[in-house]
Amino acid sequence: YDPNLRPQNTKSYEVGGELRLFKDLITIDYTYSRQNVIDQIFQVPLAGSTGAATLVMNGGKIHTNSHELIVGITPIKTTNFDWNISANYTQIDNYVDELKEGVENIFLGGFTTPQVRASIGERFPVIYGTAFNRDDNGNIIVDANGLATAGETKSLGEVAPKFTLGGTTSFRYKKITLAATFDWKNGGVMYSGTNSLLDTYGLSAKTGNRDELIVQEGVTSTGEVNTKGNTKQATYTVYSNIAETAIYDASFVKLRELSLGYTLPQFSKGFDIRVSAFARNILLWAAMPNLDPEASQGNNNMGGGFERLSVPQTTSVGAGINLTIN
Numbered sequence: 001y002d003p004n005l006r007p008q009n010t011k012s013y014e015v016g017g018e019l020r021l022f023k024d025l026i027t028i029d030y031t032y033s034r035q036n037v038i039d040q041i042f043q044v045p046l047a048g049s050t051g052a053a054t055l056v057m058n059g060g061k062i063h064t065n066s067h068e069l070i071v072g073i074t075p076i077k078t079t080n081f082d083w084n085i086s087a088n089y090t091q092i093d094n095y096v097d098e099l100k101e102g103v104e105n106i107f108l109g110g111f112t113t114p115q116v117r118a119s120i121g122e123r124f125p126v127i128y129g130t131a132f133n134r135d136d137n138g139n140i141i142v143d144a145n146g147l148a149t150a151g152e153t154k155s156l157g158e159v160a161p162k163f164t165l166g167g168t169t170s171f172r173y174k175k176i177t178l179a180a181t182f183d184w185k186n187g188g189v190m191y192s193g194t195n196s197l198l199d200t201y202g203l204s205a206k207t208g209n210r211d212e213l214i215v216q217e218g219v220t221s222t223g224e225v226n227t228k229g230n231t232k233q234a235t236y237t238v239y240s241n242i243a244e245t246a247i248y249d250a251s252f253v254k255l256r257e258l259s260l261g262y263t264l265p266q267f268s269k270g271f272d273i274r275v276s277a278f279a280r281n282i283l284l285w286a287a288m289p290n291l292d293p294e295a296s297q298g299n300n301n302m303g304g305g306f307e308r309l310s311v312p313q314t315t316s317v318g319a320g321i322n323l324t325i326n
Helices: 193-200 232-239
Strands: 009-021 026-045 054-077 081-099 105-110 115-119 126-132 150-158 163-173 176-186 189-192 213-215 229-231 247-249 252-263 271-286 316-325
Touching (some): 189 193, 193 232, 229 232
Antiparallel strands (some): 009 026, 054 081, 081 163, 115 126, 126 150, 176 252, 189 247, 271 316
16 A cells, blocks of 8 residues: 555536426426546556555546436326326446556456456446457458457457436326336447357357358458358357457346336225236347346446356346325
8 A cells, every 4th residue: 555545535516407397297307417536546556576466546537427317298197197208318427537657547357358447538447358369451360270369458348338218107097007117228338258158168049059160250361361161169269268259239228117006995094005016127128148238247346347157137026015104
């Protein structure tokens, strides 16, 4: 630890507004906030000759811009029937402005490759890992056997989504209420170690026929188009050592919850009884195959960007009784 270690300091500013129209049939809430963090505490890497791997010190400056917009609409509102729609748009951009002199990025979690890092000038956090070896035109360079070769370790994409959008709609007819909640995450990438292992061992749908010959798209070291074929087993064994092959778009749309409730006729003025049934995580449309993109490595520095041997998300169905005392 740096003996001169100081507390990190955060300053935040927030401004917002609310708009209500047509007796609250349309509501709009918007909030913008800016957060500046100085003297960020990081484990700054050291040369091995010092006798230590890292030094905990004040080594960074970051800022966050966030936008949140909530819109509510009630298209129909009568004595017996209501229809409500609400949407919540969120955009959060974290940027690393400074690190300690001579340090371009800092390790936050992961393996030798891939890793989750904080990198100057990029949205926080980013995934670093081994990429394909490519020529100046972006073509993958293959070896003498026609197999892809590994290149440098570099940034493979930003973890944070461009935005998230949550939506809820509910219908009430007399004492019956039907409601649904949706989530849309747009953009961001994640490393899926599970998909990489499934491909390597021939357990995914696309690698089930491990003896099938495929030709790696790319060029030789002399610039000629590759024409040599290899088995899927050989191809995906090579891929297992190239982190770029396991980077996936983390975008998804999910039907988060569907619920149906009924308020029983009032037996007494003292209380109300409502029975309900619900189902959660019942539909998912995701860019990443086989897994729910939310099945990541917890909520630490790698959360949302790193997944390996994760427990699959489950669908749950249940029922409940709510007693309200007036």
